[in-house]
Amino acid sequence: MAISNQGYRRDLNLQETTNDTVALDNLAGAGTADDLSYIQNNLRNTSNIPFNSIDSNGFFSFATDRLISASAISTQGDGTNTTITVTLTNSYLLKFGDLVELEGITENTSLNTQYSVTTASPDLTKVFFTKSGLDYTNSSISLSGVSFKLKSQNIFVFTDEDVVNLSENVTIGSVNLTENTNYYVVESDGISKFKLSTTLDGSAIVIAGNSTANPDNFQFKRKDDVHQQQVINYIPPEVQDTENFNYPSDINGTIDATQSNIESAEYFTLKKYRSDQSLTTPDSIKFEGSINLHDPDNYNQTGSLVTNQGVTGAPAPGIYIGDTRAFSSDNNPWVESTDDDGGSTSKLTTESEEVSIGELTFLDGNNSMVITGIENDVSTVSGVVASSFTHKIPIQIQDGSGNKESYYLLVSTS
Secondary structure (H helix, E strand, O other): OOOOOOOOOHHHOOOOOOOHHHHHHHHHOOOHHHHHHOOOOHHHOEEEEEOOEEOOOOOEEOOOOEEOOEEEEEEEEOOOOEEEEEEEOOOOOOOOOOEEEEEOOOOOHHHOOEEEOOEEOOOOOEEEEEEOOOOOOEOOOOOOOOEEEEOOOOOOOOOOOOEEEEOOOEEEOOEEEOOOOOEEEEOOOOOOEEEEEOOOOOOOOOOOOOOOEEOOOOEEEEEOOOOHHHHHHHOOOOOOOOOOOOOOOOHHHHHHHHHHHHHHHHHHHOOOOOOOOOOOOOOOOOOOOOOOOOOOOOHHHOHHHHHOEOOOOOEOOOOEEOOEEOOOOOOOOOEEEOOOOOOOOOEEEOOOOOOOOOOOOOOOOOOOOOOOOOOOOOOOOOOOOOOOOOEEEEEEEEOOOOOEEEEEEEEOOO
16 A cells, blocks of 8 residues: 655655665655664674683583672762772673672772672773762772672573574683584573583583683673564464453562472472483482383493493493392392291392282292191191281292192281
8 A cells, every 4th residue: 555655755856865764664654664673683683691600510600709800990989979990800791780899998998889880891891880979089999908799690691502602712621612613502590500512402511510711701692683483482372261361460479479480490400300411319219100211322232331330330321120220130139038047037028119929939849938837727826926017918828739728928118
């Protein structure tokens, strides 16, 4: 449909417009230029965060305060407030709103507090923030005993599958990371830590715990290009249950409940079994039903792994019953315990909490199982009487002539 202001004006000799925004709005309708501006430079948009530290588990961690070396600190009062300038020894990415802290200043101790960064120089070597209600000027504050820290806030880090580059080549322990390589975020908690992989959803690059980085002021640069799927995700979902669904009226309560759910999830994810990483737990595990054990790479079928000896001396991977790997031995899980009295208190023991016995046969011909104190049609039992037991197992006893009689085995857990 034609629009009255569409195209070039004849009375201006079809002069080319010098304002592309106006041209786009004329051609496609008012507001089109603003809409297109949101995806301007889409494929070149990035988000940067500075390196903080490596934790004891080899994660890139942002959960601790970062001590930043300063070469100079100065203040400039304007009669009401004081602007503080910190010159860094090495450039470091500090952004608007970052929480920083000064400690150890002796000339004016009221400067020893936390601040919100207001701006930083383009070369990232100077950072500025304001002390309200103080008029104090000092062009050269002594650095003796002074510390300058970036406070941890645990608000956000990159998440799984994000594509990340580094601002420069970096060596972390024995690992070399290069500037022009695409890395993928894995094992991120979405709050304070993550690892990197060279492939999407691949294994994390192994970095020794508490390693140091050289240089230690590099940046992680995430690619923030927007694709069709992100636009689709932004569309509000269709409400299909119009009777029971509604948007919350208590926003604060909803936020509190959401925070509680997040904290619960963070706790329980440490207890759950995951397919993307190993998990060690001291908790007892009980199974109901069958367990399927797969070895698609035939890892356990070569060398010493066949005899349960792992490559590092630890047991080979698998499911174990006691100290024996399942399906790698025909060992009987029952152990005979014989006492010195000749066997009156001997017993079979197993580490399993639940057992199922098909046929238990004593065929050694040496009276390996003897039932005493029972005669034909007796009403009382003499001999050894069970004084305590926790379970009973129904069995049938067959004599040498093939006659069967029902009895119960009285057993205990210890």
